Amino acid sequence: MSSFAKCRAVVFSSVLFLTFALHAEPKSPEHILNGKLFHLGDNDVELVPGSSLKPVAERLDLQFESDKTKSETTLEVTYWDINDPAAIELNGKKLGALPPSEKRKVVYLRVPSGVLRKGENILTIVPRKGDDCVIGKIVLHDEP
Numbered sequence: 001m002s003s004f005a006k007c008r009a010v011v012f013s014s015v016l017f018l019t020f021a022l023h024a025e026p027k028s029p030e031h032i033l034n035g036k037l038f039h040l041g042d043n044d045v046e047l048v049p050g051s052s053l054k055p056v057a058e059r060l061d062l063q064f065e066s067d068k069t070k071s072e073t074t075l076e077v078t079y080w081d082i083n084d085p086a087a088i089e090l091n092g093k094k095l096g097a098l099p100p101s102e103k104r105k106v107v108y109l110r111v112p113s114g115v116l117r118k119g120e121n122i123l124t125i126v127p128r129k130g131d132d133c134v135i136g137k138i139v140l141h142d143e144p
Helices: 003-023
Strands: 030-034 038-040 060-066 073-080 086-090 093-098 105-111 119-126 133-141
Touching: 030 060, 060 133, 073 086, 073 093, 093 105
Parallel strands: none
Antiparallel strands: 030 133, 038 133, 060 119, 073 105, 073 133, 086 093, 086 119
């Protein structure tokens, strides 16, 4: 086989590979559980532009569905204006707390294997009584 024919075969193989790679169904590595801004607390105050003046509740109980139960995952939480640590639980198991921060902060928490249930799950975020805060994007990542 001539060098020109070898080169042509390599180019053809590369184009064929790229065509299949670009049309492959991408695997979603994350599940967005929340994209809204939730003002939690008990005072009428605008904490973050775009959040409500009035709090929606004193705590967040976010229900979501999952089919993943056996492997470890990671929970990503974006929040603003927490003065004291806010507890985070998944299905009643404490995952950790959101540390105090007046500015926007993103925290990643480990979700141990077996904490997620197949079907309905409940993520709970409980700020200290009287501590108004805003909870934003919440994402469950497939990878630890």
